[in-house]
Amino acid sequence: MYQININYSSIYQAIAFWIMLSIGMILVVKKLGRGDTKLWQYFIPGFRYYRLGSALGIEKDGLVLCILEIVVDVLNYSPYFLSDENVSLILTLFAFAAIVALFIYQLHLILTVRKIFGLSGWWVLVAIFADGLAMIYAGLSKKVQPTEEFFKDEDWQAGTQPVEFEAHGLRHKSGRIPDKGLTVNVRERTVKDFNRKRYLLKDIRLEIPNKSLVLLLGGSGAGKTTLINAITGYEKADADVYLNGTDVYRNYDEVKYRIGFVPQQNLMRMYDTVDHTIKDAADLRLPVSMTHSEKKKKIQEVMEMLGLTAGTDGLVGKKSGGWLRRISIAMELVSDPELFILDEPDSGLDGVIARELFERLRDIADENKIVIAITHTPDRVADLFDKVIVLGRDSGRVGQLCFYGDVDEAKAFFGKDTMEGIVMSINSKDAGGEGRADEFIKKFIEYREKKESGQTEQEAAG
Amino acid sequence: MKGQVRYLGRQGQMWLHLKKLLRMFIYQNDWKVLPMSAVIAAVVTFVVAGNLFYTQEGTLTGSFAIVCVCIWNGFFNSIQSVCRERNIVKREHRAGLHMSSYIGAHMIYQLFLCAAQVGILVGILKLANVSIPASGVVFRSGIVELAFTMLLITYASDMCAIMISSIVRTTTMAMTVMPFLLIFQLVFSGGFFQLGGAAQKITTLTIAKWGLNSIIATGRYNELPMVTLWNTLFKFKDMDIEGHKPILAAIKRMEAEGKVSEFIVWSGTYNQNPAYASSVSNMMLCWGVLILMTFLFAAGSVIALELIDRDKR
Incomplete structure (x- = not known):
């Protein structure tokens, strides 16, 4: 019979170190003021790392450590209960690999604690060999205190609590769905970040008529791409989206062919020719009922419209940045989409070429389409837009609607002469802005409420 | 009505993508895998050609080397083929591309590539004058049977690499995973390295085991002579036992009576x-498992890519 040889002294030693680390974790978390009442959780193998990681703002690393500690424990002790030497050997090899990974992640955690408390290199050295002891020191010593930067960094709870504004009666308005144009009512867009619900967007309602060229403005992280993904149905939100009367989410398989989305990056094969790239895109996106000559004509029209005429038999990768943007646009435009969305179509283009590009987008919109574009240099083309959507990040770091309306109306609303000035007014102070997003979100709700009630009165009078 | 509009179906999309892959073969230098496979095959053949299909030991070593070449070729053909264009595929998926069509196109394209590599390998084996069995166990021609097995091994490995390439998100990750996968295949081939207990059971999951078994079966391993015992006796020929050299005497007697060949066949x-076993049922089992693995890997690739929209930005 297989005999289990257990070295009890080493087990007692391991348990002592293990308890020390748990106590150290509790002390550190309490000092940071991010602990909760469930302190017993710091004694659960693996899970204690997850708790600590969450408190330190490195939740993902905490989760990895949690898994690794459990894996290492299981692999370390499993050979005691296995009789097959080959299997034991293989498990030992895996355990070795897991221990190396565990050490690296523990080091990351130690360095994070060092950064938060501004500890010395000596502390790191002690922590490598006796992490429990080093944690207890960090938790108990009055000399060791968290740095101010740590409390400024609110990323660990970003998006968990959106700001609720008083006047929100009209935000969830659901009435008659117009059979023309784009109707968007995003109640919320959330993601499950480990065990926490994080809000990315909240309360965004838009009604965009056909023949509109719309500018989507917002600072970094305001949720522009998230909104676009919610509108197109690529990443569904708690929302109602209707394109010319069709529910986008319910009829996604059909509607996706009516939406063109040009991503920020030039996502196409660099080792294919320009001709084939656009032709293949057309074959994929156009109905099979179209004849070969009709498709050819359509491709020709789009290529001429975007100035893709000479040298189209060359490889995509050999073309300039401007060409690549236009090829990327052509790939979507060839399907004649009703809703055409472009994420920074002018990135990497100089002023003249960018202006030409937006003039072409204006022409597309005039063909009874809706074109929505994100750009970081809006002022050089601001006159071409019909509408502007301004997204801001509220103080809870959730994207909300700051404004939707005409370009001139937007300037008056924000009291700015330029589009870039509008962005600066809503950007956070950390990002060099004025940090007035909350103010404008609230102001716009009231503004819209007044405007819509005024319209209703006019309608009633008319 | 808008709801009745039909777009390019799965079959049409597959041909569309296949044409694209054929263009890539020329423009993206994918053809370079062919001369690379020729170099690898030549190096390996140079080392193992002598005793391949001639003795049991040579057949085991040589067949293992051939399996290594096939798995290496298959992995290298496609380990980066999906992950290098993952974002492009995601864009196309949103525009209506069916992942089954995409993987289907890769399956056809890679089949031709693998067939070309096997053709090169067989050509090099012939050039090296390897004594390939004249007749196969299932096919009339031994060389055709050997080529078919090599194709199945290369193709299954290729599909395994496609699946890995569909799961991982970067080429760096793909190239990190590949050596582990390769070592796993070779260590757990079940023939070359002695394994026991549960480790032996793991071999059932490898392409290498079924490939190795079928190549060895084609080579009629169980009918071949074993030289290990003869060589060992030869090493001990001068051993002195009470003033006598009985092993040397026995060797001399066998040589004088012309029974050496008989002895090595007998020891085999x-x-x-x-x-x-060089039986049709054994060959069918090996080939069947390889074909099943190929389709399972392809199905795994499709499932992995269907989740592509969940990729974080």
């Missing part, structure tokens, strides 16, 4: 392995 009968 004690080294037979049912897994290497």
Whole structure:
């Protein structure tokens, strides 16, 4: 019979170190003021790392450590209960690999604690060999205190609590769905970040008529791409989206062919020719009922419209940045989409070429389409837009609607002469802005409420 | 009505993508895998050609080397083929591309590539004058049977690499995973390295085991002579036992009576392995498992890519 040889002294030693680390974790978390009442959780193998990681703002690393500690424990002790030497050997090899990974992640955690408390290199050295002891020191010593930067960094709870504004009666308005144009009512867009619900967007309602060229403005992280993904149905939100009367989410398989989305990056094969790239895109996106000559004509029209005429038999990768943007646009435009969305179509283009590009987008919109574009240099083309959507990040770091309306109306609303000035007014102070997003979100709700009630009165009078 | 509009179906999309892959073969230098496979095959053949299909030991070593070449070729053909264009595929998926069509196109394209590589390998084996069995166990021609097995091994490995390439998100990750996968295949081939207990059971999951078994079976391993015992006796020929050299005397007697060949064939009968049986049922089992693995890997690739929209930005 297989005999289990257990070295009890080493087990007692391991348990002592293990308890020390748990106590150290509790002390550190309490000092940071991010602990909760469930302190017993710091004694659960693996899970204690997850708790600590969450408190330190490195939740993902905490989760990895949690898994690794459990894996290492299981692999370390499993050979005691296995009789097959080959299997034991293989498990030992895996355990070795897991221990190396565990050490690296523990080091990351130690360095994070060092950064938060501004500890010395000596502390790191002690922590490598006796992490429990080093944690207890960090938790108990009055000399060791968290740095101010740590409390400024609110990323660990970003998006968990959106700001609720008083006047929100009209935000969830659901009435008659117009059979023309784009109707968007995003109640919320959330993601499950480990065990926490994080809000990315909240309360965004838009009604965009056909023949509109719309500018989507917002600072970094305001949720522009998230909104676009919610509108197109690529990443569904708690929302109602209707394109010319069709529910986008319910009829996604059909509607996706009516939406063109040009991503920020030039996502196409660099080792294919320009001709084939656009032709293949057309074959994929156009109905099979179209004849070969009709498709050819359509491709020709789009290529001429975007100035893709000479040298189209060359490889995509050999073309300039401007060409690549236009090829990327052509790939979507060839399907004649009703809703055409472009994420920074002018990135990497100089002023003249960018202006030409937006003039072409204006022409597309005039063909009874809706074109929505994100750009970081809006002022050089601001006159071409019909509408502007301004997204801001509220103080809870959730994207909300700051404004939707005409370009001139937007300037008056924000009291700015330029589009870039509008962005600066809503950007956070950390990002060099004025940090007035909350103010404008609230102001716009009231503004819209007044405007819509005024319209209703006019309608009633008319 | 808008709801009745039909777009390019799965078959149409597959041909569309296949044409694209054929263009890539020329423009993206994918053709370079062919001369690379020729170089690898030549190096390996140079080392193992002598005793391949001639003795049991040479057949085992040589067949293992051939399996290594096939798995290496298959992995290298496609380990980066999906992950290098993952974002492009995601864009196309949103525009209506069916992942089954995409993987289907890769399956056809890679089949031709693998067939070309096997053709090169067989050509090099012939050039090296390897004594390939004249007749196969299933096919009339031994060389055709050997080529078919090599194609199945290369193709299954290729599809395994496609699946890995569909799961991982970067080429760096793909190239990190590949060596582990390769070592796993070779260590757990079940023939070359002695494994026991549960480790032996793991071999059932490898392409290498079924490939190795079928190549060895084609080579009629169980009918071949074993030289290990003869060589060992030869090493001990000068051993002195009470003033006599009985092993040397026995060797001399066998040489004088011309019974050396008979002895090594006789010793081979004690080294037979049912897994290497040159029977139709054994061949069918090996090939069947390889084909099943190929389709399972392809299905795994499709499933992995269907989740592509969940990729974080």
